[in-house]
Every structure is written in structure tokens, then in C-alpha cells.
Amino acid sequence: MAKSVRAIVIAGNGTNCEREVAFACLSAGANVADIVHIAELISGRIQLKDYHFLNLAGGFLDGDDLGSAKAGANRLTYAKVHGSHNTLRNEIEQFIADGKLVMGVCNGFQLMVKMGLLPAVGGSFGEQTSSLTFNDRGRFEDRWCYLKVDSDSPCIYTKGLESLYLPVRHGEGKFVVDRTETLSQIRSLHLAPVHYSNAECQEPVMEYPLNPNGSLDAIAGICDETGRLFGLMPHPEAYIHRTHHPRWTREPDLPEEGMGLWLYQNAVAFIRNELL
Amino acid sequence: MAWRILVGLKKHIKDARGERVKRNIADHLGIHLTSVKTIDVYTVDAVLSESDVHRAAQGPFSDPVIQNYAINNPLAEDFDVIIEVGYRPGVTDNVGRTAREAIEYLTGRKFAQGEAVYTSVQYLLSGQISTHDAERIARDFLANELIQHWTVVSKSKFDFNRGIAVSIPRVTGATPPEIKTVDIEVSDDELLEISRKGMLALNLEEMRSIQNYFRQDNVKAARKEVGLGAKPTDAELEALAQTWSEHCKHKIFAAQIEYQDEQGNLQIINSLFKSFIVQVTADIRTLREQQDICLSVFKDNAGVIRFNDDWSLVFKVETHNSPSALDPYGGALTGIVGVNRDPFGTGLGARLIFNTDVFCFASPFYNKPLPPRLLHPRRIFEGVVEGVEHGGNKSGVPTVNGSIVFDDRFAGKPLVYCGTAALMPRLVNGQPGHEKRARVKDRIVMVGGRIGKDGIHGATFSSEELHEGSPVTAVQIGDPITQKRMFDFLLIARDRGLYNAITDNGAGGLSSSVGEMAEDTGGFEMHLDRAPLKYKGLQPWEILISEAQERMTLAVPPKKLLEFMKLADEMGVEATDLGEFTASGYFHCLYEKKTLTYLSMDFLHNGVPQMVIPAKWTPPNYADPDVSVPQDLSKTLEKLLGRLNVCSKESVVRRYDHEVQAGTVIKPLVGIANDGPSDAAVIRPLLDSFEGVVVSHGICPRYSDIDTYHMMANAIDEGLRNYVSVGGDVSHVAGLDNFCWCDPVLSEKTPDGPYKAAQLVRANQALYDYCLAYEIPLISGKDSMKNDYMVGETKISIPPTVLFSVIGKINDVRQSISMDVKQPGDLLYLLGLTRDELGGSEYFAMFGEIGNSVPRVDAPTAIKRYRTINRAQLLGLVASCHDLSEGGLGVALAEIAFAGGLGLKVDLRNVDIEGPLRVDHLLFSESASRLLVTVSPRNRSSFEALFESQSCCCIGSVIADKQLDVIGLNGETLMSSQLADLKEAWQRPLREL
Structure with missing residues (x-):
């Protein structure tokens, strides 16, 4: 195959979802979806630059012991790649500068925010302006949520989508910002592609659950x-297949493909169109 | 010097942890505070520059968006009392370990020996609190004095310049390592004293056989050659005590039991384990020949059965009761992380695919005085749930099935059952994945965490009842991340063929893991001074039996050692070569080249004398309950739905990640609002296949009050009926038995031993009878036999309890069935006879009664029904299927209706009953083997044809109106309940816990 879409999922030190993320990438049409232990990247045997799509999977990096993904962010910032002057953070920044794709889910999202990779308004990578902290209820919860998609968002993953239904499984998912300007930038630039919403996926909601x-x-x-x-x-x-849906046994009309797959399909399509 | 870094939330950020603590203090202690805020404290005991400390505080330790930090200065303001809670020396501090690693990355320098980061938490309490209340809050809620220490300072005494004084919980006062010998040429009384003082838990006969062993001339001669005298060393006695402990040797299940039944017939049973458990499995395997699914049973850390041509299924369930009674959080966390190592350490290793949890507690709303040393059941509930939550979630293993059983006798000892299943390749590098064998000259390599004094005497301790002097060291705290790193590494090492055998370091530590693996070769030589320690000052015997967590022992061929060690190093996993497996016939440990133990392997493993236990069965007889038919059965049903054993456990279930690994097809919560109670879980372990694993369980300790034979029969039936409800294939199924008993050995402390032993015999008889009838081979199990609490004159014994776990297969997960009703117009069938069987029922318990008519299981009829329902499921005839258990038909009807968000119209005149039955008994009888099924009208004739000549009655239909309408035996309207009311009654009791 001349041109293949290559996805990488970083694993190790407490990631948990690497297998299903790799499976989602493959199901969405990626030609390669390698699960790579971070030790392999640090050893320099495997290099980030050989991939198009970096996936930071869910889990509990270092047990989230210093706050979610904090110790993980610290490792990427300071761990040197053997035979190079770069840290893994430098390599990720180069990956981004090369116009490639990064998606973080749950702990991966926490990691991106705490490394200052999101929202990084004006390309200011490195400065942490928002965070994810303890749920208002003070507890971990596994629960499916309706999401309204902002169709004006530049997000390439949610392009063409209106709504999603996906599970959350976290104890530290409350999004907060450092100051009101950050929030107004997120709003005006449409940098929040998905909002928790009511069952009709029309309005963002603040009410639990x-x-x-x-x-x-x-x-x-x-x-x-x-x-x-x-x-x-x-x-x-x-949510890659209908049997992932919590009510698949009572909703016979659910499509085979799950809604979560759409995000990966958009990523793969973007790579085919723009990066190959 | 030690630095103190304090991290607190900025003023405008909600302190969710503090608010939860505030709520809990009100709920647990009735102390109402105006606010609770929290501050994390890192005490960094390492040589660091001031700028590095600032970078650490700014970087990994605090979050600039939400937190502030201070270094060596207090951060606290606005409070009335401050309480700081930290760990005692030597207690596992996971956050401290991560903090240390973060600083090491940041500075590029590893910490020196003795340098460490210790964590503690400050709670800033505001409100009117006396010093006495503050102490209570610290002692009875925030801290556990076994593992933590605390400082309470009121605002007036607080030093706002320097804060709370630094205290470093460094392990100190180490005595130099020493090998001691023990004189056992003493009187019987003194022998017993040696056992008691040394916490060896060995009885006189066992002490005497040890005495006899050391008297033998050939033993003396052999010892002389390795430089040992005739007296045993401390390490030798410890190794014997650990290997011979009830926990490891299952002496009660191996005992000779003299059982007398109610007619006075005497039966001699030589080992319950061999006569019933092993025997029934062997009989089923013979019976099934080609269809036998067992691959490895009773010989490894977990049982292994066939899944498909490429993969095998591994399953193990453990209990962690005593540690959970002392430290509910740490005990339960260690329980789940510990049982994870069992399937992982089976055969050549297996990848974990799900966890199960079953807890038995006293009511969290218990409001009577508690005997000394017992934690309040609510605290146990919260701690255990949180421990399993952290253990399971952080390990990335979904928790898919479980239950909570309430009975106030569990105040004496809570039961914490944790199970883990795993998937193993049929072949690993051409060898069967479920087989392993250490070879002579293989290196003994320990992998994972370091050794501390954690859990010393844990194995012997769990073989004892809880008493005043229970040791602090009996508690361990698991570390899921260290374990996860180790597992990531070991799966790669397995696939590269870098080891010959693997086993877990659990109870008994190295003594047990190496001792057992060395049975393959017939001996070993291990150098304990090479073992990596958490801190200095461990005695050699302590290194040998420490139960420090997250360790596996491997047999690595010398040729692969270098590659193995290199991979471990690269993946940040500590691995140490401790010695080699030999064919010497000896359990040979050395410390700094001096022999520490030299015991014959044969004596160690086979030398324990068989116990003889008397058992006498006298059936109890209770008064027949004098309860008239309630006027308003709707209200009665609501009350039953709100009983702790029936009500929704959603608040607990949601705290467990039940979907990680993306394979959970039938989740624990199902139905229109994702909140109905699932009967069992269906998992798809391979993302590219639709083959599924089904897991369920049965547990019914209430029936033990009448007859443990029927308790066991009902537990097996309940497990299988839950399994079949979701579509589990009854021809591809296996079981695991986990016994939790109260001490059944006659002694001064246990005058009713013969009755309890008879209960044990009867449960085993039923285990044999019903597993055979259902063709469920047993593949693994465990027993925990001393679940009593005894302090002074107070004794609390748990009701004899068996968790029967069921695991098996469904060929295509798309054919699995959930319990919620689906469509108005669907027909409602009740499969199975309803009898007047309310003995031990939830309904009787509601009136404080027991009764006598315990449900009896008619196995031949039941298995026929289960096989037929499997066929109906495969033909797509079943819309929903739910089992009937606690609260009988009434509760099951309510559950399927509100889970589906649709009503039911039911006519009780169509229920298949045996003999005359009062209407309340009909509704709430717990007759076994019954299922409620809904079927689309278009499938009516095919469904009924399948069940021709079986008990199968159409008792109503699904309706669009959201109510449960029930017509009574005389055609009258018996009940007309709104689903919303029923659901509210069911959800309310534990919603906020």
C-alpha cells in the first residue's frame, strides 16, 4: 500500500483504553494502529514522526495521584528520548507543527489540557489556561451522556455531526478555565465542539446527571x-458497535456502527485528504 | 532537610472532596459543620535545591488554573479546627511514590536510599466543634489509626507563620538482621505458647509433628551439612506456619469429618474438598467426555476452561474479609488488586477482562451499640466500595457483576468477595497456555513492588478470629499502578517466551510462591539478602513471608535472564534474581550466605497432620410466622422493594467503570433509563468477534438459618438461572464456590462446632448433588473459615455463606437478552411452579421471622427449563427474561416493568401453583428455578410449543400505561400501583450512599 493512514496509541503507566482506541482507528479505516508502550518511544526505537494520528487513551496515568494526568504530563515534559536532545513533549510539539492529528479521550484529554495543548488559543502551546477537576458530586461515575455538537466548531472530528451519545467514566471531568477571557475565546472561536445536553441534544445543560x-x-x-x-x-x-449502546436490546433500529466511530472516521478521512 | 509543599484549591473553585467529607461527617457522626476544605501536603525528605522544590510545586504538584501552593509555610486560613492526617511509618503511600517519581523526572536524578516523599491531607473544619468532636472526626472518620496518624489543632493554637510541625513517617529503629533459633524441646504447654506468642496459629498436634521432624537423625545430619543446628530457625517455623495455615492448606476442608445426620447415621468423610468438590468435577468431566470444557482445575491460581479454538477463559474469586474489617479501603483495594494476580499468574499468564464484587455487610443504617474494635457498617460500606472502585478502575478492568447482601451478623465480619476473569491464548509459543513448569536451574526472579513489613502474618491472621491484639502489619494497601506496569511488562515477556512459570506473591509471600513453584523441581535455593526492600530493618524471616503487594515470582531460564532483565528495566519494572530452582528436595533459603531454612519439601507440603472434626446435624425448628395477609399489598410490595437486599445498588454500580475495554454488552444497569437491575453480565472479550463470556452469581445466606443444604442448592440455582436469563449457554458453563464460614471446629470457644461443621457438610453435599445434576464443573474456589468476631464475652458469627459464581459462554452476544420488558402487547410468561416456600424469605424477614419452608430446588425440572429457554433465546422468541429471587414474583414483576418503562397487567389465577397458596405467599414466595419472560404475540405458539409439558403459564401482558395491575385469586383487583411509586421505593434507600 503506497499511502497508508498510520495511527499510534501511547500506552503504559496506567493507560487503560489503548486496545479499544486502536480497534476504533482500524474500524474507521486506518491502515495501521500501533499500540506503543511509552518505553518504546523513550528508547527511540519507535518514532512519533512515522505516524499521522496520535491517540492519548483513557486510563489513570500514574494513578492520577497528583491530580488527573499531572504526573503523566510531567513525564512527557521531562523524559528524554534516547539518542536525541528532545523530550517527548518536543516531539509531540513537532508532530503538531507538522499538521498532524492528536485526540485525547478522558485521561488523554486531561493530559492535553494539563500540558497546555488545549485550547492553546493563538497557538500558545504550553500555557495551561483551563483544567479538569473533581466532578461536582465528588465521585467517579460511569454514565452515558447526550452531547450536542457545535456545527460552527473548527473541530475536524465532529464535522458534519449534530449529536452524540457516549459514556463518561471519570471522577475528574469538570471543565474550568483560568479567567473569563479564556471562556469568551472558547465561545467566540467555537473551540468547544461538544456540550453535555438534554436527551434531544438541543441545549447544553448544567443539571446533574x-x-x-x-x-x-x-x-x-x-x-x-x-x-x-x-x-x-x-x-x-x-461506542463503535450497536451492542455497546446501553439500550441495544430494546432499540432494534440502532445502526450497526456506533456514534463514536464517526469521530475516528472523520480523522481518517482528514488524513487521507490532507496529509497523504 | 525536609520540605513541605502544600497545595490547596483557589477560593472560587469548589472543593468537591471537602464537601463530600462534610456530608459524610454529618451522616456518620451527626456532627454538622459549616464547611470543610482540604489541602494536600507533600513532605519531601530529600536533598533538593530550592529552585527544584519550586519547580515541583509549580509543575506536577499543583494545577495553576485551580490551585495555589506554599512551601514550608501554611496555606490554611478561615477555619476553626485543622486536622492533618498522614500515614504511619512503612504504610504504602501510592501518591508519595508518584510524587517521588515526578521529582526524579524533573531533576533527572534518582532519589537516594532513605529519601522519600510522604503525603498527608489537611482538613480545615469550620463550625462549632469542641475538641472532643474534632478528635472523634479524626479518629472515627478521617483516619484509621491502624495505618494513619493525625494532628488536631484549633485555630487559637495554630501557628500562622509555620503551620503544623513537620513529621516524617520514616521507618526507624531498625534492629540488625539476625537468624534466631527456637528451642522446641519443651512441654506441650510451652509448645502452644511458642505458637501463640509467635502468631503461628499452629495447634498442639501440628507443633508436635514439627518437634518430631526435627528429632529425626537424618534431618539433624542434613542440617549439620549446611551449618544448621538441631533447633529450627525463626524463619523455618514461620515458613511452616504459613504453609500449614488454614488459609493456605485448607485444613478444615481437608479434615476427616465424622458426620452424624438427624437419624443418627454416622458417615466418615475423608476431606470435604476431595469427596465433594474435586469429585463432582471429575464425575462431570467423565460424563461429558468430548464436551468437557475444563482445561485446568484446582491446581493453579485460577481455573481454566475452553473459550474457543484460540483462547481459554480463566476465573478466580477470592475473599478479603479480615483486612477489610480492619481497614475497609485498603483491605478491599488489596482484595481486588490481589485477585487480579491470580488469573494473571495462572498457566503462563493471562490478560484480565473483568472483575466481579459481592459484599456482605450489616445495614449502613445500623443504630445499635457496636462491640469494641468494630468499625461502623456504614464506614465499612463506604471504604470497601471505594477500595474496589480504585482497585478496579485504575487497573483498567471493568467491574461487571456483583451484589450486596445485608444481614446485621456481618457487623462481626464483613465479607468482601472479589473475582477476576482473564483471557489466555490456547497456545503460547507452541505450548499450552494453561500449563507451566519450573525447571531445575531456572532462576527465581521476583518482579514488581518491593518488600516491607506489609501483611506479615496475614495468612495466619485470616485463619484467626478478630481479637484485641490483631496486628497492625496485617493490613496492606494495594498499588494498582505498580501492578499495571508489571502486567504490561509480563504480557510482553510471556509472548517472547522469557519464562517457564509464573505465580503470584499473595498470602505467605515468597515462602509460599517459591515453595509452591519449587514442587515442580523438588527444591530451591534462594538468597533473601538480594531481595529489594522498601526500607531497612527487615529480619530475614520477615523478607521470606512478607505479603507486600504487586509482586510475582517467575522461573526464568538462565539463557533468557539477560533479555528478561533488560526488558524489565526499560519498562520501569523492578526485577531481582533471587536464586535458582533445584532438585535438592529442600526448601533452602540463605541470608548473606548463611543458611536460614533447610526444610524437607516433602515435610513442608505433606507433613501437616489431618484434623478430625465432629459434626452433628440437628435440624432447627422455628415458629411458623403468625402474619395475616396485609390489607394493602401495593404498600407491602413497596416496602419489600425498599428492603436493603432488594433495593437498587445503582449508586455503587456507577462508581465502578463497567465498560472499559469496550466489551460490556449486557451491562449491570439496563432498561429504558439505564437503571434496571441486570441478572448477569455479557462481555465480548475479543473486539473482532461476537463470541461472549457470561458471568453471574448466586448467594443466599438467609436460607442457612434453616438448612445449608438448601442454601447451597439455591445459590447454585440462582447463579445458573441468572446466567441463563441473559442467554448464557448451559452446556458451556463452569462454577466457582467460595465458602465463608464461622469456625466449625469444636473447642471451648466454639461449643456449637458440631452443628456448624454439620452445616458445612450439608452445603458440600448439595454442592455435589446440584453441580452434577446441572453439569456445572467446579473449576476453582476458596474457603475462609474463621469469620467470627470475639472480644471478651461477645461473639458474633456470620451466617454460613457461599458465593456461587458462574462463568460460561454465549456463542453470539447479539442473541443476549436483557431483563426489561420491551413492547406493549408482549405476553408475560411465568416459567416454573410456585410453592408455599417462604422459609428464610425476604418477606418473612420483613416481619422479623424465619419460618421453616425453605425453597427446595427440583434440579431435573430446572435444567430442562434452562435448556429450553436457551433454545427459545437462540430462536429469537424471547423479548425479555428475568429471574425470580428475593421478594419472589411481586418484586420481579415490578423490576421488569419499571426497568422497561412499561406497565403490566397480571392475573394471578393463571399462576402455576402447588397446593393452596395465600395470595401474599403466592406473590412473595421464593420458590427456586423460576423465570419471568415476555414474548411477542407473533411468537406465542412457537414459544408455548417449546415449553409443552413444562410449567409455563401466560400470566398477563405488557401494557402502555405505566402501572402494575394485578388481579387476585378471586378475580378482584388486588393491586394497581404506579410504576413511578414502585421505582421510587426501590431507588430511595441507597441512592445517596
Whole structure:
């Protein structure tokens, strides 16, 4: 195959969802979806630059012991790649500069936010302007949520979509910002492609349990201005097939393909059109 | 010097943790505070520059968007009392470990030996609180004095310049390592004293056989050659005590039991385990020949059955009761992380695919005085749930099935059952994945966490009742991340063929893991001074039996050692070569080249004397309950739905990730609002296949009050009936039995031993009878036999309890069935006879009664029904299927209706009953083997044809109106309940827990 879409899923130190994320990439048409342990990247044997689509999967990096993904962000910032002067963070920044795609789900989203990769208004990578903190209820919860998609968002993953239904599974998913300007930029630039909403997926909602964590503006995910970097708390890789849907036994008309797959299909289509 | 970094939330950020603590303090202690805020404290005991400390505080330790930090200065303001809670020396501090690693990345320098980060939390309490209340809050809620220490400071005494004084929980006062010997040429009384003082939990006969062993001339001669005298070393006694502990050796299940039944017939049973458990499995395997699904049973850490041509299924269920009684969070966390290592360490290793949890507690609303040393059931509930939540979620293993059983006798000892299943390749590098064998000259390699004093005497401790002197070291705290790293590494090592055998370090630590693996070769030589320690000061015997968590032991061929160690290093996993497997015939440990233990492998493993236990069965007889038919059965049903054993456990279920790995097809919560109670879980472990695993369980300790034979029969039936409800294939199924008993051995403390032993015999008889009738081979199991609480004159014994777990297969998950009703117009069928069987029922319990008519299981009829329902499911005739259990027909009707968001019209005159039956008994009888099924009218004739000549009655239909309408035996309207009311009654009790 001359031109193949190559996805990578970083694993290790507490990631949990790498297998299903890789499966989602393949189901969406990626030719390669490698699960790569972070030690392989640090050793330099496997290089990020050989891929188009970087997936940061859900889990509990280092147990989320210093706050979700904090220790994980610290590792990427300081861990040196053998035989190079770069840290993994430098390599990710180069990956982004090359116009490639990064999607973080749940712990991966927390990681992107805490590394300052999202929303990174004006391309200001590195400065953390928002965060994800403890759910208002103070507890981990596994629950399916309705999401309204902002069709004006530059997010390439949600292009053409109106609504989604996906599970959240987290204890630290409440989106907050450092100051009101950050929020107004997110709003005016449409950097929040997905919002927790009512069952009709019409309006963002603040009420529990529809909004499971009390996120500001009911924000469930954030992208950067290019739309190529995207992170969200709900798990798209958890709804790839109809049997993932919690009510598939009572909704015979559900399509075979799950809604989460659409995000990966959009990513693969973007790579085929723009990067190959 | 030690630095203190304090991290707190900015003023405008909600402190969700603090608010939860505030609510809990009100609920648990009745102390109402105006606010609780929290501050995380990192005490960094390492040589660092000031700028590095600032970078750490700014970077990994705090979040600039939501938090502030201070270094060596207090952060606290606006409070009335501040309480700081930290760990005691030597207690696992997971956050501290991560914090240390973060600083190491940041500075590029590893911490030196003795350097560490210790974490603690400050709680800032506001409101009117006396010093006495503050102490209570610290002692009875925030901290657990077994593992934590605390400081309480009121605002007036708080030093706003320096904060709370630094305290470093470094392990100190180490005595130099030493090998001691013990003189056992002493009187019987003194032998017992040695056992008691040393926490060896060995009885006189066992002590005497040890004495006899050391008296033998050939033993003396062999010892002399390795430089040992005739007296055993401390390590040798410890190794024997651990290997011979009830926990490891199952002495009660291996005992000779003299059983006398109610007619006075005497039967001698040589090992319950061999006579019933092993035997029934062997008989079924013979019976089924080609259809036998068992691959590895009773010999490894977990049982293994066939899944398909390429994969095998591994399953194990454990209990972690005693540790959970002492430290509910740590005990339960360790329970789940610990049972994870069992399937992982089976055969050549397996990837974990799901967890199950079953808890038995006293009511969280218990309001009577508690005997000393017992934690309040609510605290146990919260701690255990949180421990399993952290253990399961952080390990990335979905928790898919479980239940919570309430009975106030579990105040004496809560039961915490944790199960884990895994998927194993049929072949690993051409070898059967479920087989393993250490070879002579293989290296003994320990992998994972380091060794501390954690859990020393855990194995012997769980073989004892809870008493005043229960040791602090009996509690361990699991570390899911260290374990996850180890598992990531080991799966790669397995697939590269880098080891010959693997096993878990659980109870008994290295002594047990190496001792058992060495049975393959007939001996080993291990150098304990090479083992990596958490801190200095462990005695050699402590290294040998420590139960420090997250460790596996492997047999690595010498040729592969280098590659194995290199991979471990690269993946950040500690691995240590401790010695080699030999054919010497000896359990040989050394410390700094001096022999520490030299025990014959044969004596160690086979030398324990068989116990003889008397058992006498006298059936109890209770008063027949004098309860008249309630006037308003709707209200009665609501009350039953709100009983703790019946009500919704959603608040707990949602705290477990039940969908990670993206394979959960039938989730624990189902129905129109994703909140109905599923009967069983269906998992698709391979994302590119529709073959599924089905898992369920049965547990009914209430019936033990009448007859444990029927308790066991009902537990097996309940497990299988839950399994079949969702579509599990009854021809591809296996079972696991986990016994939790109260001490059944006659002694001064246990004068009713013969009755309890008879209960044990009867449960085993039923286990044999019903597994055979259902053709469910047993593949693994466990027993925990000392679930009593005894302090002073107070004794609380749990009701004899067996968790029967069921695992099997569904060929295509798209054919699985959920319990919620689906369509108005669908017909409602009740399969199975309803009898006047309310003995031990939830309905009788509601009136404080037990009764005598315990449900009896008619196995031949039941298995026929289950096979037929499988056929109906495969033909697509079944819209919903739900089992009837606690609360009988009434509860099941309500559940399927509100789960589906549709009403039911039911005519009780059509129920298939045996003999005359009062209407309340008809509604709430717990007769076994019954299922409620809805069927589309177009499938009516095919469905009824399948069940021709079986008990199958159409008792009503699904209606669009959201109500449960029931017509009574005389054609009258017996009940007309709104679904919303029924659901509210069912959801309310535990909603906020």
C-alpha cells in the first residue's frame, strides 16, 4: 500500500483504553494502529514522526495521584528520548507543527489540557489556561451522556455531526478555565465542539446527571483553532458497535456502527485528504 | 532537610472532596459543620535545591488554573479546627511514590536510599466543634489509626507563620538482621505458647509433628551439612506456619469429618474438598467426555476452561474479609488488586477482562451499640466500595457483576468477595497456555513492588478470629499502578517466551510462591539478602513471608535472564534474581550466605497432620410466622422493594467503570433509563468477534438459618438461572464456590462446632448433588473459615455463606437478552411452579421471622427449563427474561416493568401453583428455578410449543400505561400501583450512599 493512514496509541503507566482506541482507528479505516508502550518511544526505537494520528487513551496515568494526568504530563515534559536532545513533549510539539492529528479521550484529554495543548488559543502551546477537576458530586461515575455538537466548531472530528451519545467514566471531568477571557475565546472561536445536553441534544445543560460533572458551559470537549487537536471526556471508542449502546436490546433500529466511530472516521478521512 | 509543599484549591473553585467529607461527617457522626476544605501536603525528605522544590510545586504538584501552593509555610486560613492526617511509618503511600517519581523526572536524578516523599491531607473544619468532636472526626472518620496518624489543632493554637510541625513517617529503629533459633524441646504447654506468642496459629498436634521432624537423625545430619543446628530457625517455623495455615492448606476442608445426620447415621468423610468438590468435577468431566470444557482445575491460581479454538477463559474469586474489617479501603483495594494476580499468574499468564464484587455487610443504617474494635457498617460500606472502585478502575478492568447482601451478623465480619476473569491464548509459543513448569536451574526472579513489613502474618491472621491484639502489619494497601506496569511488562515477556512459570506473591509471600513453584523441581535455593526492600530493618524471616503487594515470582531460564532483565528495566519494572530452582528436595533459603531454612519439601507440603472434626446435624425448628395477609399489598410490595437486599445498588454500580475495554454488552444497569437491575453480565472479550463470556452469581445466606443444604442448592440455582436469563449457554458453563464460614471446629470457644461443621457438610453435599445434576464443573474456589468476631464475652458469627459464581459462554452476544420488558402487547410468561416456600424469605424477614419452608430446588425440572429457554433465546422468541429471587414474583414483576418503562397487567389465577397458596405467599414466595419472560404475540405458539409439558403459564401482558395491575385469586383487583411509586421505593434507600 503506497499511502497508508498510520495511527499510534501511547500506552503504559496506567493507560487503560489503548486496545479499544486502536480497534476504533482500524474500524474507521486506518491502515495501521500501533499500540506503543511509552518505553518504546523513550528508547527511540519507535518514532512519533512515522505516524499521522496520535491517540492519548483513557486510563489513570500514574494513578492520577497528583491530580488527573499531572504526573503523566510531567513525564512527557521531562523524559528524554534516547539518542536525541528532545523530550517527548518536543516531539509531540513537532508532530503538531507538522499538521498532524492528536485526540485525547478522558485521561488523554486531561493530559492535553494539563500540558497546555488545549485550547492553546493563538497557538500558545504550553500555557495551561483551563483544567479538569473533581466532578461536582465528588465521585467517579460511569454514565452515558447526550452531547450536542457545535456545527460552527473548527473541530475536524465532529464535522458534519449534530449529536452524540457516549459514556463518561471519570471522577475528574469538570471543565474550568483560568479567567473569563479564556471562556469568551472558547465561545467566540467555537473551540468547544461538544456540550453535555438534554436527551434531544438541543441545549447544553448544567443539571446533574445530564451534565455529569458540573462542567462550565456544559463543555465536554475542547479543540484548538486548527481543529486538529481535540480532547473530550466522553469515550468515543466505547461506542463503535450497536451492542455497546446501553439500550441495544430494546432499540432494534440502532445502526450497526456506533456514534463514536464517526469521530475516528472523520480523522481518517482528514488524513487521507490532507496529509497523504 | 525536609520540605513541605502544600497545595490547596483557589477560593472560587469548589472543593468537591471537602464537601463530600462534610456530608459524610454529618451522616456518620451527626456532627454538622459549616464547611470543610482540604489541602494536600507533600513532605519531601530529600536533598533538593530550592529552585527544584519550586519547580515541583509549580509543575506536577499543583494545577495553576485551580490551585495555589506554599512551601514550608501554611496555606490554611478561615477555619476553626485543622486536622492533618498522614500515614504511619512503612504504610504504602501510592501518591508519595508518584510524587517521588515526578521529582526524579524533573531533576533527572534518582532519589537516594532513605529519601522519600510522604503525603498527608489537611482538613480545615469550620463550625462549632469542641475538641472532643474534632478528635472523634479524626479518629472515627478521617483516619484509621491502624495505618494513619493525625494532628488536631484549633485555630487559637495554630501557628500562622509555620503551620503544623513537620513529621516524617520514616521507618526507624531498625534492629540488625539476625537468624534466631527456637528451642522446641519443651512441654506441650510451652509448645502452644511458642505458637501463640509467635502468631503461628499452629495447634498442639501440628507443633508436635514439627518437634518430631526435627528429632529425626537424618534431618539433624542434613542440617549439620549446611551449618544448621538441631533447633529450627525463626524463619523455618514461620515458613511452616504459613504453609500449614488454614488459609493456605485448607485444613478444615481437608479434615476427616465424622458426620452424624438427624437419624443418627454416622458417615466418615475423608476431606470435604476431595469427596465433594474435586469429585463432582471429575464425575462431570467423565460424563461429558468430548464436551468437557475444563482445561485446568484446582491446581493453579485460577481455573481454566475452553473459550474457543484460540483462547481459554480463566476465573478466580477470592475473599478479603479480615483486612477489610480492619481497614475497609485498603483491605478491599488489596482484595481486588490481589485477585487480579491470580488469573494473571495462572498457566503462563493471562490478560484480565473483568472483575466481579459481592459484599456482605450489616445495614449502613445500623443504630445499635457496636462491640469494641468494630468499625461502623456504614464506614465499612463506604471504604470497601471505594477500595474496589480504585482497585478496579485504575487497573483498567471493568467491574461487571456483583451484589450486596445485608444481614446485621456481618457487623462481626464483613465479607468482601472479589473475582477476576482473564483471557489466555490456547497456545503460547507452541505450548499450552494453561500449563507451566519450573525447571531445575531456572532462576527465581521476583518482579514488581518491593518488600516491607506489609501483611506479615496475614495468612495466619485470616485463619484467626478478630481479637484485641490483631496486628497492625496485617493490613496492606494495594498499588494498582505498580501492578499495571508489571502486567504490561509480563504480557510482553510471556509472548517472547522469557519464562517457564509464573505465580503470584499473595498470602505467605515468597515462602509460599517459591515453595509452591519449587514442587515442580523438588527444591530451591534462594538468597533473601538480594531481595529489594522498601526500607531497612527487615529480619530475614520477615523478607521470606512478607505479603507486600504487586509482586510475582517467575522461573526464568538462565539463557533468557539477560533479555528478561533488560526488558524489565526499560519498562520501569523492578526485577531481582533471587536464586535458582533445584532438585535438592529442600526448601533452602540463605541470608548473606548463611543458611536460614533447610526444610524437607516433602515435610513442608505433606507433613501437616489431618484434623478430625465432629459434626452433628440437628435440624432447627422455628415458629411458623403468625402474619395475616396485609390489607394493602401495593404498600407491602413497596416496602419489600425498599428492603436493603432488594433495593437498587445503582449508586455503587456507577462508581465502578463497567465498560472499559469496550466489551460490556449486557451491562449491570439496563432498561429504558439505564437503571434496571441486570441478572448477569455479557462481555465480548475479543473486539473482532461476537463470541461472549457470561458471568453471574448466586448467594443466599438467609436460607442457612434453616438448612445449608438448601442454601447451597439455591445459590447454585440462582447463579445458573441468572446466567441463563441473559442467554448464557448451559452446556458451556463452569462454577466457582467460595465458602465463608464461622469456625466449625469444636473447642471451648466454639461449643456449637458440631452443628456448624454439620452445616458445612450439608452445603458440600448439595454442592455435589446440584453441580452434577446441572453439569456445572467446579473449576476453582476458596474457603475462609474463621469469620467470627470475639472480644471478651461477645461473639458474633456470620451466617454460613457461599458465593456461587458462574462463568460460561454465549456463542453470539447479539442473541443476549436483557431483563426489561420491551413492547406493549408482549405476553408475560411465568416459567416454573410456585410453592408455599417462604422459609428464610425476604418477606418473612420483613416481619422479623424465619419460618421453616425453605425453597427446595427440583434440579431435573430446572435444567430442562434452562435448556429450553436457551433454545427459545437462540430462536429469537424471547423479548425479555428475568429471574425470580428475593421478594419472589411481586418484586420481579415490578423490576421488569419499571426497568422497561412499561406497565403490566397480571392475573394471578393463571399462576402455576402447588397446593393452596395465600395470595401474599403466592406473590412473595421464593420458590427456586423460576423465570419471568415476555414474548411477542407473533411468537406465542412457537414459544408455548417449546415449553409443552413444562410449567409455563401466560400470566398477563405488557401494557402502555405505566402501572402494575394485578388481579387476585378471586378475580378482584388486588393491586394497581404506579410504576413511578414502585421505582421510587426501590431507588430511595441507597441512592445517596
